[in-house]
Amino acid sequence: MGAYVLRRILQSLLILLGVSFLTFVLLYLIPVDPARQIAGRSASTETVENIREQLGLNLPFYKQYFRYLVSLLHGDFGRSYLQKTEVATLIASRFPVSLLLMVGAIFCELLIGLSTGLIAALRRNTPTDIGLMVLSFVGVSSPQLVIGILLLYVFAVQLGWFPIGGYGTFRHMVLPSLTLGFLQAGWYSRMMRSSMIDVFRQDFVRTARAKGLTRAQVLFGHALPNAILPIIAMVGIDIGLFMSGIVVVESVFGWPGIGQLAWQTIRRVDIPIIIGVTLVSAFAIVLGNFLADLIAPLIDPRIKLR
Amino acid sequence: MSEVSIPQESTGAPAREHTLVKRLLRRKLAAFALFLIFVIVGAVTFASVVAPFDPDEQFFDGLTLQGAPLPPGERFWLGTDLLGRYLLSRLIYGARTSLIIGIVASGIAVAVGALVGILADFFRGWVETVLMRFTDLMMAFPALLLAITLAALFRPSLWIVAMVNWVQMARVVYTETRSLSEREFIVAERAMGVGIFQVLFRHILPHLLSSIVVFGTLGISTTVLLEATLSYLGVGVQPPTPSWGNIIYENQTYFTSALWLVFFPGIAIIALALGFNMLGYALREVLDPTQKGKQ
Numbered sequence: 001m002g003a004y005v006l007r008r009i010l011q012s013l014l015i016l017l018g019v020s021f022l023t024f025v026l027l028y029l030i031p032v033d034p035a036r037q038i039a040g041r042s043a044s045t046e047t048v049e050n051i052r053e054q055l056g057l058n059l060p061f062y063k064q065y066f067r068y069l070v071s072l073l074h075g076d077f078g079r080s081y082l083q084k085t086e087v088a089t090l091i092a093s094r095f096p097v098s099l100l101l102m103v104g105a106i107f108c109e110l111l112i113g114l115s116t117g118l119i120a121a122l123r124r125n126t127p128t129d130i131g132l133m134v135l136s137f138v139g140v141s142s143p144q145l146v147i148g149i150l151l152l153y154v155f156a157v158q159l160g161w162f163p164i165g166g167y168g169t170f171r172h173m174v175l176p177s178l179t180l181g182f183l184q185a186g187w188y189s190r191m192m193r194s195s196m197i198d199v200f201r202q203d204f205v206r207t208a209r210a211k212g213l214t215r216a217q218v219l220f221g222h223a224l225p226n227a228i229l230p231i232i233a234m235v236g237i238d239i240g241l242f243m244s245g246i247v248v249v250e251s252v253f254g255w256p257g258i259g260q261l262a263w264q265t266i267r268r269v270d271i272p273i274i275i276g277v278t279l280v281s282a283f284a285i286v287l288g289n290f291l292a293d294l295i296a297p298l299i300d301p302r303i304k305l306r
Numbered sequence: 307m308s309e310v311s312i313p314q315e316s317t318g319a320p321a322r323e324h325t326l327v328k329r330l331l332r333r334k335l336a337a338f339a340l341f342l343i344f345v346i347v348g349a350v351t352f353a354s355v356v357a358p359f360d361p362d363e364q365f366f367d368g369l370t371l372q373g374a375p376l377p378p379g380e381r382f383w384l385g386t387d388l389l390g391r392y393l394l395s396r397l398i399y400g401a402r403t404s405l406i407i408g409i410v411a412s413g414i415a416v417a418v419g420a421l422v423g424i425l426a427d428f429f430r431g432w433v434e435t436v437l438m439r440f441t442d443l444m445m446a447f448p449a450l451l452l453a454i455t456l457a458a459l460f461r462p463s464l465w466i467v468a469m470v471n472w473v474q475m476a477r478v479v480y481t482e483t484r485s486l487s488e489r490e491f492i493v494a495e496r497a498m499g500v501g502i503f504q505v506l507f508r509h510i511l512p513h514l515l516s517s518i519v520v521f522g523t524l525g526i527s528t529t530v531l532l533e534a535t536l537s538y539l540g541v542g543v544q545p546p547t548p549s550w551g552n553i554i555y556e557n558q559t560y561f562t563s564a565l566w567l568v569f570f571p572g573i574a575i576i577a578l579a580l581g582f583n584m585l586g587y588a589l590r591e592v593l594d595p596t597q598k599g600k601q
Contacts, residue, residue, distance in 0.1 A: 015442060015443055015446050016446075018439070018446075019443065019446055019447070022443060026455065026456075029459070030459045030460075032459075134335065137335075137584050137587075138576065141531070141579035141580035142576050142579075143531050143572070143575055143579075144535070145534070145535060145538045145554060145572075146554070146568070146572030146575060146576065149558065149568050149572070150568075150569070153561060153562070153565055153568075157562050240448050240449075243450075243451060244450030247451065247454065248538070251539070262454065263539060266454055266457075266458050266540065266541055267540060269458050269459075271458070274454065275455065278447065278451050278452065278455055281447070281448045281451055282446045285445075285446050286446050
């Protein structure tokens with residue numbers, strides 16, 4: 001286990017190094033001159049040259065990359081072109097807000113996905129099962145922007161149960177979390193269904209039945225834990241989808257996280273911020289995958305470590 | 307002993323395709339999926355006949371006296387948009403944009419992914435390491451953010467959508483080619499001196515075909531959703547070309563008073579993505595014998 005963890009840590013670090021290199025190449029290739037962006041349109045050529053010197057933009061490629069890497073390791077993501085603030089500060093203040101939304105989304109997707117999957121498995125091949133599975137297909141085929149706007153219209157505008165947008169109380173959190181979790185709920189539902197069906201076929205369930213346990217005892221004591229745990233271990237992988245999803249969900253609901261930050265900067269082409277958000281997301285994804293790989297074998301000893 | 311009856315040689319591809327379609331149609335979900343796709347493709351093909359009006363025409367009577375868009379009614383079935391253009395016509399022409407991007411970008415993504423996977427296995431050594439580690443690296447980026455970054459840095463284009471979606475295909479093709487090329491019949495052929503390309507086209511590609519078809523179909527759904535989202539964020543298809551995503555983008559600020567401008571394009575996106583999603587899964591079940599009985 002120790003060697004496995006160490007190897008996974010090294011792999012993750014290598015990927016992060018690759019991420020930093022790829023984002024640097026993107027920054028290097030952009031047809032926008034950062035020095036000119038910072039100096040402003042009316043600045044003299046001399047000022048622009050000075051800024052270029054300061055940022056090290058006239059250094060050779062590898063030296064620039066090295067500078068970039070060192071500053072990333074110091075938590076320095078550069079300065080926003082337009083807001084004149086540190087990108088790291090901007091992201092640090094907004095990331096927890098996004099994290100809160102993701103926690104809500106994980107709760108929603110598991111609640112919806114696992115319960116519908118369980119019902120479908122128990123009512124296998126009945127109209128309920130087929131209906132739920134069609135619904136799960138609809139779920140994974142629905143863009144979050146549509147789900148978000150429709151939920152907003154029905155529950156906030158028409159019924160007035162929830163605020164139209166913003167951030168602060170628990171009631172602000174419900175609709176955005178539901179929207180963000182909805183997409184994955186469909187996958188969890190399908191996974192739960194097939195996992196339950198697999199578990200029902202296994203010997204230990206038959207043994208539990210045979211020794212005279214009631215249906216409920218078998219279900220809650222033996223079948224459910226064995227079906228649910230491996231699924232929950234995969235939550236870490238969802239971070240990748242959430243990182244994409246928050247851009248849309250936060251912009252629909254006016255949720256002030258890093259997704260909204262990314263969305264606001266798209267049009268203004270404030271590249272350090274966009275790259276900063278991408279970097280942080282990649283980091284979160286690598287971490288999420290790492291945790292998923294770490295937790296899965298702890299929960300299910302049958303998983304072979306490689 | 308009387309003569310042994312030799313089973314009739316199956317008549318090759320056409321017959322198999324025939325049974326494939328038949329087997330698909332026997333499944334209710336797949337039949338429904340094919341129906342959805344058929345309707346949308348039909349509307350796109352005959353757009354100029356089906357669409358009642360020109361999608362860019364701003365009707366004088368397309369707005370209320372106060373200048374608000376018209377709700378669905380007798381003259382304009384699905385209502386009009388903020389500029390007094392007929393929503394149904396825009397949806398039909400928008401379907402063309404969404405469908406073309408979906409199919410072409412997914413096609414490119416599948417081709418790139420398959421190529422990367424096959425090349426990695428064929429050259430092994432450092433080519434394999436570079437290609438597959440790059441694939442791992444791409445997986446660390448959230449697809450939408452990467453697409454947004456690329457669109458902001460360069461220019462929104464179909465290539466961007468394709469370039470963020472090839473990764474999964476590359477992994478699948480790589481894994482399958484890898485295990486295939488270690489099987490006896492391939493090793494034997496290579497040992498007999500059959501050329502790489504002949505092995506590739508005669509044996510490897512046919513084996514990969516079902517994965518490629520399944521992934522390509524599911525990929526169309528992913529691509530349609532990605533295009534809609536990018537257009538909604540303003541970095542996808544640029545107006546005045548209608549696409550389902552940018553119809554929502556153009557009208558979203560008025561959704562509280564004109565929900566139909568978001569609702570109908572939304573339903574259209576879901577229908578198209580749903581069609582290709584369900585078709586992809588049905589294809590996987592039909593084409594992959596190991597999936598049998600899992601339903």
